[in-house]
Amino acid sequence: MNPSRARRSRSPRPERLRAAGGHLIGTYGLLALTVLLFLAFSLALPHTFPTLENIDSILSSQSIPAILALGATVPIVTGRFDLSIGYGLGLAHVMVMWLIVDSGWPWPLACLSVIAGGALVGVLNGVVVEFGRIDSFIATLGTGSMMYAATGWITDGSRIVPGPQGLPAAFTDLYDSTFLGLPVPAFYVLALAIVLWVLLERLPLGRYLYVIGSSPRTADLVGIPTRRYSIYAFATSGLIVGFAGVLLAAQQQIGNPSVGLDYLLPAFVGALLGSTAIRPGRPNALGTLVAVAVLAVGLAGIGQLGADFWATPLFNGATLLLAVGLAGYSARRRLCAGATVDRGEPAGPAPTERSSPMRNGGTPGATP
Template sequence: MESATVQEHRARPPETTGSSPYPAARSLLGKYSLVVVLVVVSTGFAIADPLVFATLANARTIASTNATIALLALAAMLPLAVGQFDISVGFQFGLAQGLCAGLIVNEGLPAGAAIAVVLLAGLLIGTVNGLLVARLGLNSFIATLAVGILVLGTTQWYTGDLTINGAMPDWFLKAGRVQLAGIPLPFVYVLVAAAVLWLALEFTTWGRQVHAAGGNAKAAQLAGVPVARVTVQAFAGTGVLCAVAGVLSVSILGASSPVVGLGALLPAFAGAFLGATSIRPGRYNALGTVIAVYVVAIGITGLRQHGALNYVEQYFYGLALLVAVSLARLTSNRPT
């Protein structure tokens, strides 16, 4: 009969004394990899071109001009968190921009009322997307693509496929152009939106339900999670964020463009997917999404300032999306 000492030795887990600290370091690096990339890329371009890139004016320009893309990336992230796609984000953005400018310039509606109408329209479109996916059981890719095409047609009808510009209230334009303590207001809006989504997704019951639905909808349903409801809510949130991005774009530019939404889809999804590789690797999260958007934005800006042609931007976004999907696949236990 074996002694108690021998049995205790066999049951004891392997000794960890002297174990390598590298696994913890790798985990930390993986968590903050995008932050490291952000610092490295920024430092590299600043050293290469200190008179142009390494200026406060350049930093403010990057922060402001990419705010709408950051909001759209956050919008795209919400359905991804519940395991769905919303392909209509770019089209919703285009409609929100055209509708906002048209209501103010062409219809003479007060800017505050125009903003309210645009936000309600975004909420309506997002809710319709959610109901089609969650209640009717339609494939999210196909359903939101169809809705997006309808939205695009509505935008073309309302705007006449023309740029809309004209007199707008001073306070409305300042909301997208002035600074708060030296920080462009559009970037402040992004930080506020990211903070709200981070708190909601990481520290509330609703956020846990969202991630549970995204991880395994059937298991979450059996566990009592209202999967259909949180899915509709996620899509509705996407519609509101797209509307906010459209309003902000008009405030910054003082006009709308009939083609602005067509090129917004790829940057938005690149940011959302790439963001899932950092801060909370394997999980779509707001902070990682915003960091990812500005990593790509800084890279594109630096290359342009060194004479890169416009098509380089498409290569950059395409490669970023491929890298993001690959890394998200490796760091997550569920399909991306």
């Protein structure tokens, strides 16, 4: 009998159990952490934390960061980063206020125009990155600075405040209303996460984006138009940022030219930390949603415990470093998993994206 086969046959179950346990922890660990954090803060703050009012507050206040994190996730799938989303959020919400208050536009037309404008800004980002051959960090930081300048020009550095009649009630209801006893913005987040999950996990477009992010050279070899689909990713991100800007305007009810940058770091924390959950090793919409839930519960808990003002940026910064580290570890672990068998013995070349894109009759497939 082959000695290596004998070694493998003696103890396959413990190895498989360990592998299954590691998979479960990687997939659902963040979700379990959310539950544990909620239980811990509920025990520490029994009169304020586990209440319907607190849950409503968390869902409402974290809806815009969640939407922005989902928007940041799409370019990350292709291996790009859109640092302009914070600046774009500030410009979008100021534009909505300017069109409604100063220009007298009907609020539905103003909202649709700003959302469409966000998509156009995303296309511009994609063109600069793909055809200008500029690194996405530098390119989107440059376009973001230009958007910040446009925000200052529109507002002249001051706030846009509605007149005595205020804003249309139907417009503010986009953020302030409830449905089934819960804040409506929470349903926006859920609907957007489902749409992105279908797009990325179930449609060919999402499979193309994952192949591009994993190996652009492989994408070129199998005939995927890398530039075009990368621009699609940036356009989707810009569209989502425009929608988040509309909600921010309905929430703030004033045009504040400096508010958008406060959302940049939490958005990337959620997007990067989300790549360690549900589908560990790759960015995904449901993972981002779970990551935002962890951040929301954690921030709400430390806030109610009386933490100082600097605790929030400290929490976000530390979580970002943790998210980047865990995302890199998950990606390496996922690549190594295909190259090892029980007891760490080599099993031949690991399955990579170079072999997976031609599954299903030549259609580029998603990574397993």
